[in-house]
Amino acid sequence: MSATAQTPKAAPSGSTASRGARLLGDRRLPVLVTAGLFIAMYIGGLSRYQNYGFGEPQVFLNLFIDNGYLLVAAIGATFVIMSGGIDLSVGSVIGFTTMFTAWLVEGQGLPLLLVVPLALAVGAFGGFLMGYVIHNFEIQPFIVTLAGLFLFRGLCLVISKESISISDASVGTLAQTRVSFGLGELSIGALVALVVLGVACYVLHYTRFGRRVYAIGGNEQSALLMGLPLGGTKIAVYTVSGFCSALAGLLFMLYIQSGDPLHAIGMELDAIAAVVIGGTLLTGGSGYVLGTLFGVLVLGLIKSVITFEGTLSSWWTKIATGVLLCAFILIQRTMTARRKT
Amino acid sequence: MTTTSRWRALTHHHLFWPVAVLIALLLVNVPFTPDFFSINMTDGHLYGSLVSIVLFGSPLILVAVGMTLVIATGGIDLSVGAVVAITGALTCSYISDQADQNTLSAVFLAMGIGLVAAVVCGLWNGFLVARMGIQPIIATLIIMVAGRGVAQLITDGQIITINSEPYKLIGGGYWLTLPFSVFVVAAVVAVTVALTRRTALGLLVESVGGNAEASRLVGIRSTRIKIMVYMFCALCAGIAGLMISSNTSAADGNNAGLWIELDAILAVVIGGTSLLGGRFSIGGTVVGALVIQTLTTTIYTIGVPTQTNLVFKAAVVIVVCLLQSPKFRAKVFGAKGPKGPRLDAAPVEPAPAADAAPKMEVSR
Numbered sequence: 001m002s003a004t005a006q007t008p009k010a011a012p013s014g015s016t017a018s019r020g021a022r023l024l025g026d027r028r029l030p031v032l033v034t035a036g037l038f039i040a041m042y043i044g045g046l047s048r049y050q051n052y053g054f055g056e057p058q059v060f061l062n063l064f065i066d067n068g069y070l071l072v073a074a075i076g077a078t079f080v081i082m083s084g085g086i087d088l089s090v091g092s093v094i095g096f097t098t099m100f101t102a103w104l105v106e107g108q109g110l111p112l113l114l115v116v117p118l119a120l121a122v123g124a125f126g127g128f129l130m131g132y133v134i135h136n137f138e139i140q141p142f143i144v145t146l147a148g149l150f151l152f153r154g155l156c157l158v159i160s161k162e163s164i165s166i167s168d169a170s171v172g173t174l175a176q177t178r179v180s181f182g183l184g185e186l187s188i189g190a191l192v193a194l195v196v197l198g199v200a201c202y203v204l205h206y207t208r209f210g211r212r213v214y215a216i217g218g219n220e221q222s223a224l225l226m227g228l229p230l231g232g233t234k235i236a237v238y239t240v241s242g243f244c245s246a247l248a249g250l251l252f253m254l255y256i257q258s259g260d261p262l263h264a265i266g267m268e269l270d271a272i273a274a275v276v277i278g279g280t281l282l283t284g285g286s287g288y289v290l291g292t293l294f295g296v297l298v299l300g301l302i303k304s305v306i307t308f309e310g311t312l313s314s315w316w317t318k319i320a321t322g323v324l325l326c327a328f329i330l331i332q333r334t335m336t337a338r339r340k341t
Numbered sequence: 342m343t344t345t346s347r348w349r350a351l352t353h354h355h356l357f358w359p360v361a362v363l364i365a366l367l368l369v370n371v372p373f374t375p376d377f378f379s380i381n382m383t384d385g386h387l388y389g390s391l392v393s394i395v396l397f398g399s400p401l402i403l404v405a406v407g408m409t410l411v412i413a414t415g416g417i418d419l420s421v422g423a424v425v426a427i428t429g430a431l432t433c434s435y436i437s438d439q440a441d442q443n444t445l446s447a448v449f450l451a452m453g454i455g456l457v458a459a460v461v462c463g464l465w466n467g468f469l470v471a472r473m474g475i476q477p478i479i480a481t482l483i484i485m486v487a488g489r490g491v492a493q494l495i496t497d498g499q500i501i502t503i504n505s506e507p508y509k510l511i512g513g514g515y516w517l518t519l520p521f522s523v524f525v526v527a528a529v530v531a532v533t534v535a536l537t538r539r540t541a542l543g544l545l546v547e548s549v550g551g552n553a554e555a556s557r558l559v560g561i562r563s564t565r566i567k568i569m570v571y572m573f574c575a576l577c578a579g580i581a582g583l584m585i586s587s588n589t590s591a592a593d594g595n596n597a598g599l600w601i602e603l604d605a606i607l608a609v610v611i612g613g614t615s616l617l618g619g620r621f622s623i624g625g626t627v628v629g630a631l632v633i634q635t636l637t638t639t640i641y642t643i644g645v646p647t648q649t650n651l652v653f654k655a656a657v658v659i660v661v662c663l664l665q666s667p668k669f670r671a672k673v674f675g676a677k678g679p680k681g682p683r684l685d686a687a688p689v690e691p692a693p694a695a696d697a698a699p700k701m702e703v704s705r
Binding site: 086133136137138139140142143144146147148149150151153154155157158269272273276282283313315316317318319321322323325326329330333 | 494
């Protein structure tokens with residue numbers, strides 16, 4: 001509603017306005033809906049659990065601490081989905097990274113300073129390879145990243161079937177460190193996630209690369225005919241996703257302080273759900289990084305509410321996620337249908 | 342001349358690569374287990390590696406056959422694993438509530454409840470995809486995410502174990518010396534092949550997959566076909582769910598059918614059905630599912646640590662997909678393939694373009 005009111009106002013003032021209209025047109029509505037839902041849920045939680053300390057700022061900040069890794073993974077997924085692709089290997093790469101780093105730090109005694117760039121490089125290279133195969137051999141992203149899913153989960157198990165707990169001092173300090181604000185404190189992982197959010201916002205919305213991602217997601221053939229480097233952009237998108245997954249894996253490792261071959265199974269679905277709930281169209285070409293943030297926050301808030309409720313079992317998280325997913329898909333659908341007419 | 346042309350005809354048959362991979366995988370076993378191909382009779386039951394491959398592969402074949410038709414319409418069904426879990430959970434929880442778990446009528450009723458629930462899931466998926474026009478991957482993601490929660494809700498988060506002789510038959514029993522599940526699979530495959538290849542139904546499905554809008558314009562009720570196909574796929578998954586829960590005599594909401602959707606999609610792809618839709622091969626899918634099951638069995642029998650199972654699976658996916666990619670064949674083998682940028686091959690739906698144009702008008 002507010003978006004339609006916005007559009008005519010922006011329209012008359014030339015080229016900057018038309019760009020503004022394209023960016024801030026009615027595509028913004030799904031993000032606003034998600035943000036509204038988040039606020040409504042938060043207020044609902046406030047009124048219900050006021051006596052249990054739901055209103056404390058730290059509860060809000062905990063959303064970032066507890067879901068920082070999901071945010072980073074979902075941002076990577078946003079890039080891929082925005083380009084019209086899909087990445088199913090996210091959860092596996094996260095699991096692999098926890099395992100890989102735990103193995104190098106604990107088993108091989110390598111310093112964390114060396115392990116972190118190594119893990120990021122492996123994740124990014126995995127993404128690059130998948131992008132390379134997708135583009136050069138014209139195999140669907142779905143099936144290539146499915147192979148990636150199997151490969152990385154398998155590599156986890158090859159490293160070890162058992163979980164490896166991390167007792168390394170530097171990991172411990174990093175995990176324990178809290179940076180305090182006026183209202184509360186954030187962990188290193190949450191801060192990293194916020195930095196990634198900022199960088200992704202800038203890259204996707206304000207750089208040439210970001211515009212190419214949108215263009216390819218909007219219409220691949222048109223993008224190709226306009227002379228955009230289709231291959232390079234596609235491969236880069238999957239590389240970004242691989243990098244983000246590996247970084248999410250590092251954050252998850254910090255959060256949970258162990259490596260386990262079964263970590264983060266199915267997290268790609270959480271990431272995709274967060275992106276969809278955040279208002280990004282799965283066909284690509286439309287959406288916002290900020291929407292993904294709200295998607296993650298909504299999913300995180302469901303978890304917190306269920307924790308506060310206490311009596312509800314954890315499987316309600318899955319059902320609630322599914323119901324939300326359904327609602328948002330239908331909202332998106334009715335919106336695009338209205339736009340067409 | 343004739344031998345080469347015959348060889349060409351053979352290698353170009355759509356089942357050539359899947360069958361070749363299957364045979365190669367089976368042969369790999371021989372040096373490790375010399376009696377791999379032998380089948381012996383004990384207590385009136387046939388035993389042997391080949392029999393167990395078919396027995397343990399049965400649920401996967403069922404799910405993959407349903408998935409083939411969905412993929413032929415250009416869709417995909419991610420919810421099959423959750424449907425497996427829901428069906429198993431409903432059926433087992435109903436049976437476990439009975440005083441006498443061996444009552445035939447109760448077992449049939451329980452199976453009926455499970456299968457009806459499965460078909461309802463399929464109807465829901467089909468409704469979202471065909472009526473609401475939602476991308477299949479995302480429409481079915483809903484049940485994939487929520488379904489396991491529902492299954493756990495039904496079983497109350499527990500693993501329900503049952504002790505019912507008649508129910509045990511479907512997934513773990515023997516009939517006429519063969520595992521009973523083999524007959525179920527054979528029946529489902531036969532019915533599917535008969536329906537799709539002896540009637541026009543298969544053609545209609547392929548037509549919808551090729552171009553849903555064009556099919557609608559020539560008078561095919563593409564919406565109805567799509568809904569039917571999703572319901573059929575869910576029904577197959579439901580039967581697989583009965584089989585899995587019957588074989589283990591238990592319903593596990595969390596782990597039953599975990600990742601079976603991925604294996605099923607893999608089987609379909611190995612079988613040569615394009616994920617773009619428009620054509621399908623039930624035979625190929627059955628071979629594809631057998632390839633996956635053989636791979637798993639092979640890894641067990643040749644003594645490779647089982648945890649590397651997934652790495653092998655990944656390798657097979659990559660190899661099969663690369664072999665199927667015309668571009669890869671052109672680059673590596675120098676075979677005749679499409680030259681230059683293949684604009685037409687880009688898997689883009691026209692929808693976003695049609696979608697974007699009016700949007701410009703609105704925001705102008």
